Amino acid sequence: SQTIHQWPATLVQPVGSPLSLECTVEGTSNPNLYWYRQAAGRGLQLLFYSVGIGQISSEVPQNLSASRPQDRQFILSSKKLLLSDSGFYLCAWSPGRINEQFFGPGTRLTVL
Amino acid sequence: SQKIEQNSEALNIQEGKTATLTCNYTNYSPAYLQWYRQDPGRGPVFLLLIRENEKEKRKERLKVTFDTTLKQSLFHITASQPADSATYLCALDVDTGGFKTIFGAGTRLFVKA
Numbered sequence: 001s002q003t004i005h006q007w008p009a010t011l012v013q014p015v016g017s018p019l020s021l022e023c024t025v026e027g028t029s030n031p032n033l034y035w036y037r038q039a040a041g042r043g044l045q046l047l048f049y050s051v052g053i054g055q056i057s058s059e060v061p062q063n064l065s066a067s068r069p070q071d072r073q074f075i076l077s078s079k080k081l082l083l084s085d086s087g088f089y090l091c092a093w094s095p096g097r098i099n100e101q102f103f104g105p106g107t108r109l110t111v112l
Numbered sequence: 113s114q115k116i117e118q119n120s121e122a123l124n125i126q127e128g129k130t131a132t133l134t135c136n137y138t139n140y141s142p143a144y145l146q147w148y149r150q151d152p153g154r155g156p157v158f159l160l161l162i163r164e165n166e167k168e169k170r171k172e173r174l175k176v177t178f179d180t181t182l183k184q185s186l187f188h189i190t191a192s193q194p195a196d197s198a199t200y201l202c203a204l205d206v207d208t209g210g211f212k213t214i215f216g217a218g219t220r221l222f223v224k225a
Contacts, residue, residue, distance in 0.1 A: 032211055034213075036215075042217055043201065043215050043216055043217035043218060044156070044201070044215040046212065046213070046214060046215075049211055049212060051211055057211075057212075059212070088153075090155050090156075092155070099161075100146060100158035100161055101146075101156075101158065101203075101213065102158065103155030103156050104155055105154065105155055106153075106154070108153075
């Protein structure tokens with residue numbers, strides 16, 4: 001069966017520090033991969049999605065970036081965090097077009 | 113831009129009753145619409161997907177309708193239970209490629225015993 005992993009589960013970082021969140025999927029190949037951010041009490045904001053290795057689509061211009069170095073690995077990064085980057089970061093995968101998305105456990109990021 | 117609206121106020125119902133949640137959208141004609149459940153501190157969990165050519169879909173105690181003329185989806189939970197208490201999100205595809213999905217803010221449901 002397929003599983004999706006995210007780490008770390010929680011993270012507290014100072015303003016201006018770098019960020020790297022990792023997401024990996026097991027049990028499937030060539031998944032579509034997604035990064036979302038959810039602010040407290042708000043909906044999910046799509047940040048990036050990828051349909052293949054090295055293919056990244058950015059939805060929100062900001063100080064975040066994403067990379068997909070391997071088929072089942074998706075990384076969210078920042079060179080300098082802002083206070084507004086705080087939130088709940090969720091990685092998800094789907095088997096293809098018009099399919100449900102399967103979410104990871106999320107990373108709670110607090111920028112102080 | 114595409115917009116999804118869900119009832120921002122929480123829905124409180126009595127156990128055993130039917131809960132009905134609404135999802136309205138504007139400025140797009142999605143090929144399909146999805147509903148997810150999210151518990152506090154957890155990632156959303158997929159519940160149902162309905163395509164534009166389907167009027168209704170059922171899964172156990174869940175029922176979803178999709179009215180492309182009204183640009184609205186209704187999500188029903190029959191014989192609701194306290195364990196159904198959660199936030200329910202609707203989502204729709206917003207590009208022809210089918211890869212990009214946007215989510216509503218969700219409606220919080222409380223089922224009282």
